[in-house]
Amino acid sequence: MKKTVEKVAIIGAGPGGLATAIALRKQSIDAHVYEKAKEFRPVGGGLGLMSNGLRCLDAIEPEIAITLKLAGCQVKRVTVNTSAGETIRTTESTMMAKYGQPFLTIWWWRLQQILASALPPEVIHLNHSYIGFEQNENTVITHFDNEKTVDSDLLIGADGVNSTVRQTLIDDGQPRYLGTMSWRTVINYNKNNNLLPPNEVVVMRGEKSILFLLNLGEGNMYWGARKVLSDSSLSNTATEVKSRVLKEFADWIEPVRKLIEATDAERILERPICDKPPLKQWSYGRVTLLGDAAHPMSPLAGQGANTTFEDAYELAECLCNFSDLQTALSAYDNRRIQRTAIIQTLTGESEKGLDKPTQQTNQQSQQEREEFQNWLYDYNPKSESRLRPWKEKVVI
Ligand SMILES: Cc1cc2nc3c(=O)[nH]c(=O)nc-3n(C[C@H](O)[C@H](O)[C@H](O)COP(=O)(O)OP(=O)(O)OC[C@H]3O[C@@H](n4cnc5c(N)ncnc54)[C@H](O)[C@@H]3O)c2cc1C
The missing domain is CATH 3.30.9.30 (D-Amino Acid Oxidase; Chain A, domain 2)
Incomplete structure (x- = not known):
């Protein structure tokens, strides 16, 4: 089948942009990453990678998942204490037993380094701050603050919660x-x-x-x-x-x-x-969004990077499996928007819940919580059932 796109420009060398470039290059698509930072520095915090994110990385490039597991920490136990130091509960992590992947904690910077090292250095363009694009039927032209421009078949905004690509594309205001x-x-x-x-x-x-x-x-x-x-x-x-x-x-x-x-x-x-409130559409013509740029969410459920890796896998799949760009991008929107909107909404509500005293969860909400976690963590690129929607509201 003729490739939907030959050349792709990705804005942002965060976990999303880098994972997407790896996934696309494996399909022989000439993907390049443009990052505003002048160099990669030891920045960022720690984050948790769960089975849904790790499975997607594994499907993109198994070596990456192996390296991450060696570099990060495989969590065995989660303890919840009060601020006075009294233990409320200790739970053994069931991630491996239930979902076949560890609960892995890692430094954002190490994750970035490991992903970047899986790409040829010449496709990562540092010191390129995106400022705007123009598109027509045949191409998209991307502009950077260093006066360089790049022509490509597709532009992907993976430039984080304060995404400038999203601002140019949709202009839906500042994060809330x-x-x-x-x-x-x-x-x-x-x-x-x-x-x-x-x-x-x-x-x-x-x-x-x-x-x-x-x-x-x-x-x-x-x-x-x-x-x-x-x-x-x-x-x-x-x-x-x-x-x-x-x-x-x-x-x-x-x-x-x-x-x-x-x-x-x-x-x-x-x-x-x-x-930000969930969007109804991420892709317009030859431009789309991915990761925090598409679905910025509270970090309370530890799903920012994990859902970003789901995006990377699905976008590469859609670009390779559909015969024209518009069909591929609308399939990508269809696969991703509903799922991430649910996670965004629920994590946002839970973040606001920090305001209230810790509540005892009753048996019913505990069961709903487990069902929701199954839906979240079961996401498996090898199974069609990953695309099933979540049925109802739940407190997480
Ligand atoms: C306190 C906190 C804790 C978190 N904990 C977790 C967790 O446990 N688990 C989890 O999964 N997620 C967690 N997250 C979220 C996670 O860090 C992000 O969801 C994830 O990094 C998203 O990846 P991304 O590539 O979309 O965006 P980012 O990581 O934000 O990367 C965007 C990249 O784009 C670059 N960029 C921005 N603007 C431009 C421009 N104009 N031109 C060129 N480049 C540009 C940036 O420099 C950056 O490198 C946490 C977030 C916070 C704030």
Whole structure:
């Protein structure tokens, strides 16, 4: 079959843009990635890769999934504590037993490095900040701030939650603040710390606040603190950021305060947690969206990167299996929009729920939660059943 596209320009060398380039190049499509950063630097926080994301990466390129599993931390246990340090519950991770893939935690930067190393270096163009495009029946011309332009058959906006491609394409305004501020960083993992045992994820819950502690493998750990705050303005300096998080977590147990105190202020990233309402259409002519640019969501369910890898797999599949671009892109929209809209909506509601005291889940909602998790984590590129829609509303 004649290829739907020969040349593709992808904006953004985050997990989504890189995974998509790998998937397309494996199908002999000449995909190039354009990234505004001047170099790849050790930035970002820790994230969790689950069975749905890992299966898609495995289907794109098995070597990547193998390397990630060696680099990251395979989580055995999740413990939920109070901010006073009392254990609410400890659960063994059932991800491997139930879904055949580990619950893997890894540094965003290592994920980026591993994905980038699976591409020929000459197809990643750093220091290319996207500023606009024009399209006609035959081509799309992309413009960068360094005055370069690129002609391609398809432009993919994988440029994150503040996507400029989405702004040019749809112009649907700024992300909306979900009412929670976050502070996060990656630091060296000290085995003798009394907060985070090896191979564990620890979640601590305080009043209108939550702290995630993740082992990331290779001697690194992540702490990510979130608090419900009406004020979403950013601090002016790194010192102010650190003072703010120390103030907001002042009534937490001493080891938490010490952990924050011991962190280099320059390395704490302060961000408001935002999303956008789901879109009805992602693809227009020769331009489409992917990852956080298409479906920015609260990180509470740890699905941002995982759903992004689903997008990458499905977009490459559609471009290879349909005979013309418009049919391929509308199939991509059909496969992805409903699923990601549900996850976006539910995670957004849960993020707003941080405002309320922790509730006991009754048996019915526990069952619904498990069904929802099955739908989420069962996503398998090798099975047609992955495209089944979720049936109803659920509290996650
Ligand atoms: C606190 C927090 C915790 C999270 N935890 C998890 C988790 O546990 N699990 C999970 O799955 N996800 C998590 N996420 C979400 C996850 O980080 C993202 O969903 C994921 O990285 C999306 O990938 P992406 O490639 O679409 O976008 P991004 O990772 O945002 O990458 C976008 C890329 O585009 C580049 N770019 C932006 N603008 C331009 C431009 N104009 N021109 C060129 N390049 C541009 C950026 O520099 C960047 O490299 C978390 C997010 C946050 C904020």
